[in-house]
Amino acid sequence: MAPYQPKSDPKWLVALTLAVALTVPFLFPVLILLSMPLAEPSGGGVTLALRWLGNVLGTDLSGPVAHDVGTAVVLLLIAFLFINFGAIFSGICVWWERRIAGRMQSRIGPNRQGLGGFLVWVADAVKFLLKEDLVPAEADSLLFRIAPYFVLTGFALTFVVLPFGHSVVMADLNVGVFYITSVTALVVVGILISGWSSNSKWALFGGMRSAAQVVSYEIPAGLAVFVPVLMAGSLSMQDIIRAQGAAPWDWFIFRNPAALVAFFVLFTSQLAEANRTPFDLPEAESELVAGYLSEYSGFRFALFFMSEFGNIWVMSALATTLFFGGWQVPGMPAAAISALKGTGAWWGWQLVSMAVFAVKTLLLANVVIWLRWTLPRIRIDQMMTLSWKYLVPIGFVCLIFTLFWQLGVGAAPGLELASGVALSVGALFVVIAFFRRVFKNVTDVRGDAIDLSNW
């Protein structure tokens, strides 16, 4: 028998994959960026667009009613872009996570749908659309049907305040951070409804566990968020980023020793709230089948799934905003940015700031994926103990420490810089040590060379 030859992809499929892979990640930032002037609060873009439309149609469209309608249409367009961004991000994230999982478990992962299996998320979406949508006979039909929309809207609404770049944000609400913590609570409502309405024991257990888990971790997450809020003196996402600098020692995470701890508290709590491993007890497949998702099929299941993976972006972007300096670019102080306004370089600068924000966010998202395939699932009593006996007290200590720290910084402004430099140098050493260790581990197993031929 001839040795197994891996099937090679047809040329058109490779070309299609490359075209999608190269366009989609760049198309969305550009489209979002181009839509931003239309969303200016002053309505400059809307006024211009209406004047142009009025000239084409030969009518006068400068009245307040036309302006309001124009604003609504523009906002719909932008909302459509953002929701699609979330959906497509979660699709690509599913592919990326499955590839990484394959590598980490010495198997291949999806590699059939296009080059490297990249189009697997498109195939998934089509398949979900063509599947039968089952509602269990004993289920509470109405609640069972509406539960996915709670999850979807809770996920989509976070994109209203999430910044993407220097002036790339749908609405910079003055209650930004508070708003995010409140709308993500909608997801829990959806999960509870789905768990109860399915009338299946697995779904009920999953829903109840999820509710207990999310309400428990909401407390340390809230306490950790207070640290950057105290340091910035504002709840607006953009104001919090503006209060930080571009260099690592100007980030909130290093400027205050308590913020470093608070970041880990927040990150752990967010993992738990997003039901990610090691906190995926609500959908623990080895004990609860699929938890609250057990009875869902077809596109309703897809809505849950999409929100769950899209939440990886939301949680990483929130952490980037609060602790890692957001879109701040080195060598671009606020004065230099406002000088660019109105020139072509303004757009370039916006793109650079979006790229910086995206890179930081994607790095964090990769840590989330990496943790999922590294850590085992913890027990429910450990989960509760971790939240109430460790994270909540630690969160309180961080809060109190930050108060005194801010008083100290008021008296001696050099304190923040000293802490920033010391902690970022320390972090650099940790990163270097980590990569040396990884390099050593990789060279140690050279014997069984990693086979990449079936990529």
Next chain:
Amino acid sequence: MTPLESYFPLAVVFALALVLGLALVGLAALLGPRRPSRVKEAPFECGSDPVGDARGRFGVKFYVIALLFVVFDIEAVFIYPWAVQVRELGWNGFATMAVFAATLVAGLAYVWKKGALDWE
């Protein structure tokens, strides 16, 4: 900008997310097959016939956690505006919030001592 104007995007996203979700689920209902059967519609119980109903009573532990959550979340609601204004409020605001937080910490210590946080 009036508060209503600044929150208008929120309403738009909410409406659009609902419409998109409904449209996609509706499309799936049109495209997908519909062949229900008694076995398909039964709740999943690992292949065997379902035993009893899932609408039973559930562990009271979750109830205690929910009560604790309400207390601590209200604390969070109070701290948010205070955290934004802390510089303006000065020592007066600091002392007030210290008393409030100390009460909560004492409550947490009491709950902990009572064993409400132990999961059995």
